[in-house]
Amino acid sequence: MSLSRAARIILVGAPGVGKGTQTERLMKRFPELSSISSGDLLRLNVRNRTPLGIQAESKMKAGTLVPDTMILRLIINELTNRGWLTSDTIRPYTIYSSSIGMDSDDTVDSVFIPSPLRTQKYNYSDSPSASFILDGFPRTAAQASRLDELIPINLVVNISTPTDIIIDRICNRWVHAPSGRVYNTTFNAPKTEGKDDITGEPLTRREDDDPEVWKARLKSFEETSLPLLEHYDKLGVLWTVKGNSSDEITPRLFKEFNRRFGVLEN
Numbered sequence: 001m002s003l004s005r006a007a008r009i010i011l012v013g014a015p016g017v018g019k020g021t022q023t024e025r026l027m028k029r030f031p032e033l034s035s036i037s038s039g040d041l042l043r044l045n046v047r048n049r050t051p052l053g054i055q056a057e058s059k060m061k062a063g064t065l066v067p068d069t070m071i072l073r074l075i076i077n078e079l080t081n082r083g084w085l086t087s088d089t090i091r092p093y094t095i096y097s098s099s100i101g102m103d104s105d106d107t108v109d110s111v112f113i114p115s116p117l118r119t120q121k122y123n124y125s126d127s128p129s130a131s132f133i134l135d136g137f138p139r140t141a142a143q144a145s146r147l148d149e150l151i152p153i154n155l156v157v158n159i160s161t162p163t164d165i166i167i168d169r170i171c172n173r174w175v176h177a178p179s180g181r182v183y184n185t186t187f188n189a190p191k192t193e194g195k196d197d198i199t200g201e202p203l204t205r206r207e208d209d210d211p212e213v214w215k216a217r218l219k220s221f222e223e224t225s226l227p228l229l230e231h232y233d234k235l236g237v238l239w240t241v242k243g244n245s246s247d248e249i250t251p252r253l254f255k256e257f258n259r260r261f262g263v264l265e266n
C-alpha cells in the first residue's frame with residue numbers, strides 16, 4: 001500500500017498498550033513509513049562519538065536530562081541526512097565546541113537554532129517517501145511546539161485501552177522461579193491457584209507486574225500525556241482509537257491511515 005503524501009505521525013499510548021506492535025504493523029503495511037526513535041538516535045550518536053553524542057553523554061553522566069534542544073538537533077540531523085529537511089544556511093561547525101559546558105536549555109537553544117530564524121531556515125519534504133513515525137519525542141506540549149516550528153506532525157494517534165484491561169493483560173503472569181515456568185491466569189492457568197503444576201511450589205509475580213505499581217504508572221502517564229494530546233487536538237491532528245487489544249486496534253488504525261494518506265494499490 002503506498003501513500004499519497006507524507007505521513008508524519010506520533011503514537012501516544014499508555015505503557016502496555018502496544019505502541020511498538022502498532023508501529024511494526026504500520027511499517028509493514030506501508031513500507032514508505034520509517035520509524036525515527038529519539039532514543040536510538042541518541043545511543044547511535046553516543047556510540048559514534050559525534051560532537052552531539054559526546055555532549056549528550058556528558059549530560060547523562062552528570063545525571064541531568066539531555067536538553068530538548070539536543071534531542072531536537074538529533075532529529076534535525078537525521079531528517080537532514082535523509083534529505084527530508086533542508087536548511088538554507090549551513091551552521092558553522094564550531095558551534096558545537098562553543099556550547100560545551102552550557103547548562104541552560106535556552107542558551108543551548110540560541111546556539112543551535114537562532115529562534116527568530118527558525119521557521120525560515122528549514123524546509124521539509126512532503127513526498128510520501130518522507131514519511132515517519134516519531135518515537136520518544138515530543139513528550140510534552142512544550143517540546144511539541146518546538147517540533148511544530150520545524151516540521152509539522154500531521155497525525156497524532158491517541159491509542160486508548162481501558163486501564164483495567166491493560167492491567168489484566170500485564171498482571172496475570174505468575175512464575176515458578178526455580179524452573180522459570182510461566183503461567184498466565186487467563187490462558188494458561190496453573191491447576192491449583194498460586195502453585196506450580198509440577199512441584200506444587202508457590203508461584204510468584206514479578207514486582208513490575210504488581211497491579212498497584214501499574215495503576216500508578218498508568219495514572220501518571222494519563223496526567224503527563226494530557227497536555228501533549230490537547231496540544232495536538234487544538235491543531236486538529238489528533239485522532240483517538242479505542243480497543244481492548246492490539247488486534248482490535250490495528251484494523252481501525254489502518255483504515256484511518258488509509259483514509260488520510262493512502263492511495264489504492266495497483
Ligand SMILES: *[C@@H]1O[C@H](CO)[C@@H](O)[C@H](O)[C@H]1NC(C)=O
Nearest residue numbers: 169170171172173184186187
Ligand atoms: C496471556 O496469554 C495471552 C494469550 O496467549 C496473551 O495474549 C497475553 O499477553 C498473556 N499474558 C501475559 C502476561 O503473558
Ligand SMILES: *[C@@H]1O[C@H](CO)[C@@H](O)[C@H](O)[C@H]1NC(C)=O
Nearest residue numbers: 158160229230233238240242
Ligand atoms: C484520548 O483518549 C482517551 C481515552 O478514550 C480520552 O478520554 C481522551 O479524551 C482522549 N484525549 C483527547 C485529547 O482527545
Ligand SMILES: *[C@@H]1O[C@H](CO)[C@@H](O)[C@H](O)[C@H]1NC(C)=O
Nearest residue numbers: 161162164165243244245248
Ligand atoms: C472491551 O472492554 C470493555 C471494558 O471491560 C467492555 O465493556 C467491552 O465490551 C470490551 N470490548 C470488546 C469489543 O470486547
